[in-house]
Amino acid sequence: MNQKNISLKEEADRLMRLKGNSRGEILRTHAIYILYRKGEEGLREVEKKMEELGYPLRLKGIHPLSWYPEALSVLVILCAREIFKWKDSDIFDMGNSAPKYSFIVKLLMRYFVSLRRCFEEAPNYWREHFDFGEMEASEISEKEKYLVVRVKGYKFHPLICNFHLGYFLRIAQFIIKNEKIAIEETKCIHKGAPYHEYVISWK
Amino acid sequence: MAEEKLSLEYQRIKEDLEILERYIEDFFEFLPLPVCMVNPAGIIIGINRAFQDLTCYNEMEIVGKEMGFLFLEKKGIKNLEEEVQSRQTRITKEMVLLTKDGEKISVNVSGQFRKDEGGNLIGYFFALFDISALKKFQQELEKKVKEKTKDLEGKTKELEDSGRSLLNILEDMKEALRQTEEEKNKTQAIITNFTDGLFLFDRKSNLILLNPQAEVFFGIKAGDLINKSISELNAVPALSSLVKFLGPEITGIFRKEFQVKENLVLEVSTIAITGEVEEDKSSSSPFVATRERGEEKLGTLVILHDVTREKMVERMKTEFVSLAAHQLRTPLSAIKWTLKMLLDGDLGGITEEQKSFIEKTYSSNERMIALINDLLSVARIEEGRYLYKPVLSDIELMIEFVINSYKEESKKRGIKVEFEKPEKKLPLVLVDAEKMRLAIQNLFDNAIRYSRPGGKVTVSLKGAKKEVEVSIKDIGVGIPENQKERVFTKFFRAANVMRIDTEGSGLGLFITKNIIEAHGGKIWFESEENKGSTFHFSLPTQTAGEG
Numbered sequence: 107m108n109q110k111n112i113s114l115k116e117e118a119d120r121l122m123r124l125k126g127n128s129r130g131e132i133l134r135t136h137a138i139y140i141l142y143r144k145g146e147e148g149l150r151e152v153e154k155k156m157e158e159l160g161y162p163l164r165l166k167g168i169h170p171l172s173w174y175p176e177a178l179s180v181l182v183i184l185c186a187r188e189i190f191k192w193k194d195s196d197i198f199d200m201g202n203s204a205p206k207y208s209f210i211v212k213l214l215m216r217y218f219v220s221l222r223r224c225f226e227e228a229p230n231y232w233r234e235h236f237d238f239g240e241m242e243a244s245e246i247s248e249k250e251k252y253l254v255v256r257v258k259g260y261k262f263h264p265l266i267c268n269f270h271l272g273y274f275l276r277i278a279q280f281i282i283k284n285e286k287i288a289i290e291e292t293k294c295i296h297k298g299a300p301y302h303e304y305v306i307s308w309k
Numbered sequence: 310m311a312e313e314k315l316s317l318e319y320q321r322i323k324e325d326l327e328i329l330e331r332y333i334e335d336f337f338e339f340l341p342l343p344v345c346m347v348n349p350a351g352i353i354i355g356i357n358r359a360f361q362d363l364t365c366y367n368e369m370e371i372v373g374k375e376m377g378f379l380f381l382e383k384k385g386i387k388n389l390e391e392e393v394q395s396r397q398t399r400i401t402k403e404m405v406l407l408t409k410d411g412e413k414i415s416v417n418v419s420g421q422f423r424k425d426e427g428g429n430l431i432g433y434f435f436a437l438f439d440i441s442a443l444k445k446f447q448q449e450l451e452k453k454v455k456e457k458t459k460d461l462e463g464k465t466k467e468l469e470d471s472g473r474s475l476l477n478i479l480e481d482m483k484e485a486l487r488q489t490e491e492e493k494n495k496t497q498a499i500i501t502n503f504t505d506g507l508f509l510f511d512r513k514s515n516l517i518l519l520n521p522q523a524e525v526f527f528g529i530k531a532g533d534l535i536n537k538s539i540s541e542l543n544a545v546p547a548l549s550s551l552v553k554f555l556g557p558e559i560t561g562i563f564r565k566e567f568q569v570k571e572n573l574v575l576e577v578s579t580i581a582i583t584g585e586v587e588e589d590k591s592s593s594s595p596f597v598a599t600r601e602r603g604e605e606k607l608g609t610l611v612i613l614h615d616v617t618r619e620k621m622v623e624r625m626k627t628e629f630v631s632l633a634a635h636q637l638r639t640p641l642s643a644i645k646w647t648l649k650m651l652l653d654g655d656l657g658g659i660t661e662e663q664k665s666f667i668e669k670t671y672s673s674n675e676r677m678i679a680l681i682n683d684l685l686s687v688a689r690i691e692e693g694r695y696l697y698k699p700v701l702s703d704i705e706l707m708i709e710f711v712i713n714s715y716k717e718e719s720k721k722r723g724i725k726v727e728f729e730k731p732e733k734k735l736p737l738v739l740v741d742a743e744k745m746r747l748a749i750q751n752l753f754d755n756a757i758r759y760s761r762p763g764g765k766v767t768v769s770l771k772g773a774k775k776e777v778e779v780s781i782k783d784i785g786v787g788i789p790e791n792q793k794e795r796v797f798t799k800f801f802r803a804a805n806v807m808r809i810d811t812e813g814s815g816l817g818l819f820i821t822k823n824i825i826e827a828h829g830g831k832i833w834f835e836s837e838e839n840k841g842s843t844f845h846f847s848l849p850t851q852t853a854g855e856g
Contacts, residue, residue, distance in 0.1 A: 142369050170330065171323045206372035209330050212346075212355060216431045219349050279373055283350050 114188060117263075118159040121177035124262060126238035128176040130168040135204035136182045137165035142203075144190060155185040170209050173237060180262045183269060194268045201272030205280065210234055221281045222246065225253055231277075232257070244303070252307040253278075256293075264296040274304050284308040343437040346423075349430050351375050351390060363416075363437060365409035376435065381405035381413065390433060393420040406437065415444040506575070506613035509582075510559055512606055514539040526569060526613060527551070555579070559609045566616065576614040582607045623691065631688035634681045641678050648674060676812060683816040686747070687799065690823045695744065699828075701737040701851060702745065704777055705730060708768055711749045715757055723762040729769040735777050736850035740828050748824040751817040752781045752844045758813070759806055759842075760785040776830075776847045784841035793836065797822040805838065821846075 140148050149165055156163045156178075163178055183200065186192060192200075205211045214234060217227035225246045232241035239259030246253040255274065260266075275289040286309040293303035337344070343360035345353050353372050361367055364379060371379075376386045385404045393400050401419040408414060417438040425431045500507060506523030510516055515538050519531040527547045534542065539559065543552040554567050554577065562579040569575055583606050648671040650656050652664065659667065689695040712728055719726050738745075756766040760783045769780040786805050788796060795801045800815040825832045825846045836842035 142367075169323075169327055171327050203369055206354075207368055209334075215346075215348060215354060216425045218354075219425075219429060219431055276373060280348055280352055280354060281350055283352065283375060 114155075114184065115159050117184065118161060118177075118181050121180055121262060122161060122175065124177055126176045126236065126260075126262075127173035128179055128236050129170060129210060129234070130172045130174050131170035131208055131210045132176075132179045132204070132235060133163075133165065133174055133182065134168045134170050135208050136179065136186070136200070137168065138207050139200045139203050140165075140182075140186055143196075148186075148190065151189050152182060152185050155189060156181065159185070176236065176238070176262060180266055183265060184263065187265065194265075197265055197268040198272040201269035201274075202276045204269075204273055205276040211277075218277075218280055221248060221253075224277070224281050225255075228255055236260070242301075251309065252305060254292075254303060254305050257295075257302040257304070258300070260302065261295045264294070267291055267294055267296070267302065270302070271304065274306065278306045278308075282308050343439075345371075345376070345435050347376055347390075347433045347435060349432055351377070351387065354432070360437065363408070363414070363439060364406065365412075370409070379406060380418075381407055386418070386435075389418060389420045389435075390422075393422045393433060394430060397422065401438075403440070414439055414441045416440060504615070506615075508611040508613070509608060510539065510611070511608045514557070514559060514609070516542060517608070523613060526573065526575065526615070551577075555611065559611065562611075564614075566620070567613075572617060573615070574617045574620045576616045578612045578614070580610045580612065582610055627688045627691045630684050631692070634685045634688065638678065638681050638685075641674060641681060644674050645671070645678065680814050683814050683820060686820045687816055690820065690827075695823065695827060698741050698743070699739050700742060702740050702742045703735075704738050704740075704745075704779065704848065705735065705770055707742065707746050707749055708770060708779065711746060711753050712768065714750070715753060719757055719766070722757060722760070723764075724757055724760050725765045726757075727765065727767045729767060731771050733772070735770065735772045738777060738828070738848045739851045740848065741824075744824045745828070748821040748846070749779070749781075751821045752846075755817065755844075756781050756783040756785070756842075759783065759809075772850070773847070776849050778845060778847040780843055780845045782841065782843040787838040787840050787842050788834075788836040789838050793834075796834065797832075 137149060140152055144151070153163060153165055159181065161178065161181060163182070165182070168174070183197060186200075187197060190196075214227070214231055217231065218224050225243050228241050228243045232239070239257060242256040242258060244254040244256050257270065271289050271291055275287070278287055278289065287306065288308070289304055289306045291302060292305050293299035293301060295302055337355075337357045340357050341359050343363040344357050345360050346355040348354050353374055353376055356364075356366075356368055356371055361371075364371065377383050380386060382404050385402065389400060389402050399419055399421045401417050404416055404418050406414045406416045417440050419436045419438070421434045421436075422430055423432045423434065500518070500520045503520055503522060506526045507518065507520040508516060508523055509518035515536055516534055517536065519529075519534060521531075523529075524531055529545070529547050534545065534548075537545075539552060539555070539557060542548045551567065551569070554565075555562065560579055560581060562577050564576050564578055567575045567577045648667055651659060651667050652671060686695065708728065712726055715726070753766070753768065760766060764784050767780075767782045769778075769782070771778050786809065788803050789805060792801075792803050796803075797818050799819045801818070802813055802815040806813070822832050825848070828848055830846055830848040832844070832846040834842055834844045
């Protein structure tokens, strides 16, 4: 093992010690994205890396509704970033693409009939995906064209903030038909804040 | 225990849900119809494989975008969504899909909205039917229909033009018909008012036209006779003699006399009508023909010219000549014998001077008698009663007789006469010996008369098949080329002979020709001015038993 692997291994081990599960669907969307960007070979490389780290995972055998340690989801992203030299923008795009082919998103599409309904259902949406932490629909102003959501109790890795930025933006893009729609993490738990706060605005 | 049971139940439901998800996904992927799901905001949230194949966009590229960008009609999907929502049923619209490859595909877009348990709109399904092949077929069909329509318009125009042309042709034809009718009427008027009688027979010798004058001549009615054949006409009493005269072929008659009755003599001529023919059954004038040679014979025109008056005048003239000649011959004979008696001294002696005068008077009287005889011969010829004593005769003897009778005369003129006889004896000829001698004499006399002193006259006799041929050749003055045609006409004397010989009546060759032809013979000649003439005639021979 080289130095990087040692540090990734350490990171993996650290993550795996954290509690909290998420739906297999999240892992499955990771797999789809890697497959889309890097093909079968890329997928196998990630699986191999996971195995090297001591946490083997067959990405094509994921059950979307089963619970898996969230750490695996985070670890897959870390592996992909390391193997494919992905930047933050790639991780953002990974998160932004995930809802496009998410089975759960399709199941929850009934919430997406209006911006307000979607906003109000955000906590439930979180609960459908995670068995820990929570999402708070903090504030919405359709007049001023912004909304604020907060994620509490989620502290795995700062990289995931980028993933969530992309993910939440896509959910907003499903509802708000505006090309000039933006998302910003105004508070981050990794930067000392008590929660993550995301502000989505549009013009 | 209850918690464990609940967990198992949850697990089972979860597995069922996953199976269902895979089923839906598999089904969705299999579905050959391009399908997409759109949320109420009009944003695509899912597509199947067929949709990717048709649009050439993958799921990653297309999900999350508004559906409108896929179509040429940017507001089309929005309108369809609104219509689907308002009518709450499946709606189909034809639109043009813009693929990632830049292709434009005609599609039918069917939209169906999705509702939740509460009846609230939660999205739409859209399915695309590729109708490009159908559209292409339809466009080709429309193109063909247009082409055909254009063709038809062209044809219609052609037909209209043809129609106009036909109308013009029809107008021209009407005009031509009118002119033809006018011409026909003119012709009809000419035919009707023609003083000659006309019979027109078609190529099958059926009578197709008869003019009023012909009706008058024969006391017949055209209506009873038209379209009757020549043989049928033979059965008509008034026409039977004419039909016999014309013969079955109705050809080759030129100015032949035909006596219809005592006081009606017609001169009959036939003309063969040839040329192109257009028979018009409705017309009384069936021929539009020319008389160009070498064309098909279309019929025969029989022209009947009334020569009764001319014949009567001619007869009266002949009778007068005959009467005058007879009346003159008696005193001339008396003069002749008186002069003869004076010359012979029967009436007493006369001086030489008196004798000379009386000889000249005698000679003139002889010429006068000869002229009177010639005139009588002509009169008899014209009366048709010239030959009356045909007997079998030896032509050789006749020729010798004539030559001998001219012995003195030829000797006096210094002309050598030669008679070339055949080695074998020739058959006899049935002739009026007196007239035949006259004919030979006329020819021989001319030969002697128009030979120069020291000349030669050769008479030849030879036999041919069923005929004898006599030739009398001289090397005298000959006949001018431009006067040859008139040689056998009455009172004709060539200009060159009139200068050298004032005697001669101009009747000799006319009489000779009539004598020869009256015996069924032929007469002809060759002549060159200043080189001489040869006159030939032939006569049919008669062997024993014939006759």
